Amino acid sequence: MLNFTMSLPTEVFFGRDMINNLPDHIKKHGGNRVLLAYGGGSIKRNGIYDKITSLLNQNGIFFKELSGIKPNPRISSVREGIRIIRENDLNFILAAGGGSVIDACKGIAAGWTYDGDPWDFYLRKTKLEKKPLPVGVVLTLAATGSETNWGSIVSDDITERKLPFRHELLRPKFAVLDPVYTFSVPKYHTAAGITDIMAHVFEQYFSPTKEAYLPDRMAEAIMKTVIHYAPKVMENPEDYEARSNILFAGTLALNQILTYGKITDWSTHMIEHEVSAVYDISHGAGLAVIFPNWMKYVLDEETQPKFIGFAKNVWDVNTTGKSSLDVANEGIERTREFFDFLGMPSSLSEFKIDSSRLEEMAEKAVIFGDLGNFKRLGKNEVLQILKMSL
Amino acid sequence: MLNFTMSLPTEVFFGRDMINNLPDHIKKHGGNRVLLAYGGGSIKRNGIYDKITSLLNQNGIFFKELSGIKPNPRISSVREGIRIIRENDLNFILAAGGGSVIDACKGIAAGWTYDGDPWDFYLRKTKLEKKPLPVGVVLTLAATGSETNWGSIVSDDITERKLPFRHELLRPKFAVLDPVYTFSVPKYHTAAGITDIMAHVFEQYFSPTKEAYLPDRMAEAIMKTVIHYAPKVMENPEDYEARSNILFAGTLALNQILTYGKITDWSTHMIEHEVSAVYDISHGAGLAVIFPNWMKYVLDEETQPKFIGFAKNVWDVNTTGKSSLDVANEGIERTREFFDFLGMPSSLSEFKIDSSRLEEMAEKAVIFGDLGNFKRLGKNEVLQILKMSL
Numbered sequence: 001m002l003n004f005t006m007s008l009p010t011e012v013f014f015g016r017d018m019i020n021n022l023p024d025h026i027k028k029h030g031g032n033r034v035l036l037a038y039g040g041g042s043i044k045r046n047g048i049y050d051k052i053t054s055l056l057n058q059n060g061i062f063f064k065e066l067s068g069i070k071p072n073p074r075i076s077s078v079r080e081g082i083r084i085i086r087e088n089d090l091n092f093i094l095a096a097g098g099g100s101v102i103d104a105c106k107g108i109a110a111g112w113t114y115d116g117d118p119w120d121f122y123l124r125k126t127k128l129e130k131k132p133l134p135v136g137v138v139l140t141l142a143a144t145g146s147e148t149n150w151g152s153i154v155s156d157d158i159t160e161r162k163l164p165f166r167h168e169l170l171r172p173k174f175a176v177l178d179p180v181y182t183f184s185v186p187k188y189h190t191a192a193g194i195t196d197i198m199a200h201v202f203e204q205y206f207s208p209t210k211e212a213y214l215p216d217r218m219a220e221a222i223m224k225t226v227i228h229y230a231p232k233v234m235e236n237p238e239d240y241e242a243r244s245n246i247l248f249a250g251t252l253a254l255n256q257i258l259t260y261g262k263i264t265d266w267s268t269h270m271i272e273h274e275v276s277a278v279y280d281i282s283h284g285a286g287l288a289v290i291f292p293n294w295m296k297y298v299l300d301e302e303t304q305p306k307f308i309g310f311a312k313n314v315w316d317v318n319t320t321g322k323s324s325l326d327v328a329n330e331g332i333e334r335t336r337e338f339f340d341f342l343g344m345p346s347s348l349s350e351f352k353i354d355s356s357r358l359e360e361m362a363e364k365a366v367i368f369g370d371l372g373n374f375k376r377l378g379k380n381e382v383l384q385i386l387k388m389s390l
Numbered sequence: 391m392l393n394f395t396m397s398l399p400t401e402v403f404f405g406r407d408m409i410n411n412l413p414d415h416i417k418k419h420g421g422n423r424v425l426l427a428y429g430g431g432s433i434k435r436n437g438i439y440d441k442i443t444s445l446l447n448q449n450g451i452f453f454k455e456l457s458g459i460k461p462n463p464r465i466s467s468v469r470e471g472i473r474i475i476r477e478n479d480l481n482f483i484l485a486a487g488g489g490s491v492i493d494a495c496k497g498i499a500a501g502w503t504y505d506g507d508p509w510d511f512y513l514r515k516t517k518l519e520k521k522p523l524p525v526g527v528v529l530t531l532a533a534t535g536s537e538t539n540w541g542s543i544v545s546d547d548i549t550e551r552k553l554p555f556r557h558e559l560l561r562p563k564f565a566v567l568d569p570v571y572t573f574s575v576p577k578y579h580t581a582a583g584i585t586d587i588m589a590h591v592f593e594q595y596f597s598p599t600k601e602a603y604l605p606d607r608m609a610e611a612i613m614k615t616v617i618h619y620a621p622k623v624m625e626n627p628e629d630y631e632a633r634s635n636i637l638f639a640g641t642l643a644l645n646q647i648l649t650y651g652k653i654t655d656w657s658t659h660m661i662e663h664e665v666s667a668v669y670d671i672s673h674g675a676g677l678a679v680i681f682p683n684w685m686k687y688v689l690d691e692e693t694q695p696k697f698i699g700f701a702k703n704v705w706d707v708n709t710t711g712k713s714s715l716d717v718a719n720e721g722i723e724r725t726r727e728f729f730d731f732l733g734m735p736s737s738l739s740e741f742k743i744d745s746s747r748l749e750e751m752a753e754k755a756v757i758f759g760d761l762g763n764f765k766r767l768g769k770n771e772v773l774q775i776l777k778m779s780l
Contacts, residue, residue, distance in 0.1 A: 003405025
């Protein structure tokens, strides 16, 4: 295994009614003037908004709201959040939602420390040097893992860019994960979240580091869990056992525990970001289209052993009488079928995306350099994968 | 999954030469007057002592030593450590060794806050109410997981008791895990450590909680890793890949990640503690004897499905043409054979332990109540397992 530093300080409060101690958790981190940030209003329909605001009110915690944070959260929301915080002298950020809301809040927390435009962090024009405002999370969607990790991904409509910003100081202080809060997530978003979780594991599993045996077995544990419960949760959205296992899988899939001791890839995510930056499609849906094509593209003699392990250990592919290449391909095919079963798209044309801007997206994808580590991808390789995905 | 709170704040610095930043880590936690605690002197033979003391000296960090901490660490060492700290006004504890040294240091850290005898914490006569001294670790043995967890187990020679004391505040602040530091661990101790790791996973895997699918798959990932690398590390003690995977497995086996969302058992550990409290045998060796007998004893119609999963998923037992009971038993047999392969004992009589004090040990084992959760065990059940283990 390669050298690494492990640190998972975010406190996760997991389970039914764990929200009840929310005021204590906020106060523990010095919060008494809160920015309550959320998305399109689903938390108002399912009662989470009422629960949070009554807990804040009962405990004398002042709050202001930032609503309307979109999927593929916009830098304009980040700017707006910073403005509200400064105007009202707020000292804590509570993200109530999924990855988009959390990612916007991380940008707000960092941007609050900085006099310039917060987009500079994403453009790598500046670095986070001061301690950001503390962020707490009430999670409503199993997907991105942002609730305990160090990343934030934000989009800019004007320049059509979607960029990541990572820093240890961006980790939320705590995250409340109540599986019941994911009962009301619609089927399509549940499926997109499941796809996102699988994609996160793929990015870490398909690694050039051959000696990280334990992290690979852990990655398989998470993938098997998601595959086991996906049909159950699609069938019965209120299956607590299924929702809870998938929720915890989503957190572990991207809290870095699968990354320790190895090099990771992330090229598929970078390619998808360019697509959703231009066409504003759902991240999970974009990944469902691109990942199987990435797999097909990078499968060669050198990478084949990894795909064989993937087929056997994750998909229980029967290898009897099959060539190694057939086994490897069957693992990829099973991945494709799994996303199909979830109702995810299998081609970009389903979003009415044509070939007109592929070249431009491939160009942007490699703007900071070639992608990936399992297999290095330059602009031409990215373009090939995009063409395969049409 | 059951409700839980996850928090893994200990910073792990994993890999070759990660010790070089040790002075920074100590200073980060306010340490400039250090108690350097270690065991029987192996760290003097393998160069770790020289490395640590030269780093401390070069960085102007004052230190006093506590040496001679034994396997099954004694409360007398804890008392001695507290005395040295008070006499020299020390403000940080550095544990250089395996689980015994770390456990003693946790007792010292807690005992320093308390005017009475530190054994009171283990006897449950008092509770930890003040912040203990910060503890840092330089790990030299893959085994107990104490380097990042909240437990301390200490023995008293006079009353022949070996007792656990657990508290969130006992977690070390950081742990340096350099796989090279485990190269010089002798075969027998390497094997005992591997047994201990497997036993920790068993205690959490064999759970009455049926819906914790993800933690079970993670437990299997860790067991498979240990089984995969045990022959390699026994064959070549300087196999970095094998040492590093086993070292990380030991940490994850008992940092609580396998416990989240489920009830755990721990009866075999409690039984073994009574044996090693009286006979001072190696903890790993005691577990190797008792665990397969515990498995045989608790296997019944109700627990059989778990043992079948264990046989199939961990030991790859071929189930074709076998009864469920045969499959379950084969998993237990494979466990026994694995410990045999490691050179671990298979009966207590190998330690010249006879039946004379079994009754007394069974009595003491249940002094705080019946044991276990996978299967509840009273005094008579414990006695049966001890008799099977003779």
